[in-house]
Amino acid sequence: MVKKVKKTVKKVAKKSRKKEELSKYLLEVICCPVDKSDLKYSKSKNTLTCIKCKHVYKIKEGIPILLPPELEEE
Numbered sequence: 679m680v681k682k683v684k685k686t687v688k689k690v691a692k693k694s695r696k697k698e699e700l701s702k703y704l705l706e707v708i709c710c711p712v713d714k715s716d717l718k719y720s721k722s723k724n725t726l727t728c729i730k731c732k733h734v735y736k737i738k739e740g741i742p743i744l745l746p747p748e749l750e751e752e
């Protein structure tokens with residue numbers, strides 16, 4: 679499940695590589711891996727926050743790191 683999401687995100691991120699900001703399209707397709715809720719993008723912090731579980735996802739080089747909290751500390 680997580681792998682599939684990551685693959686999709688990478689694909690989309692590649693398309694919008696020239697833009698530093700996260701594209702609207704990317705924001706539309708991605709969702710929280712835990713509860714599938716929408717994510718709120720914070721431009722100043724460069725993070726995505728789930729509107730439901732409030733988990734904060736980091737964005738590295740324009741690619742959101744959408745890992746469930748329990749997998750993040752690898």
Ligand SMILES: [Zn+2]
Nearest residue numbers: 710713728731
């Ligand atoms: Zn969530």
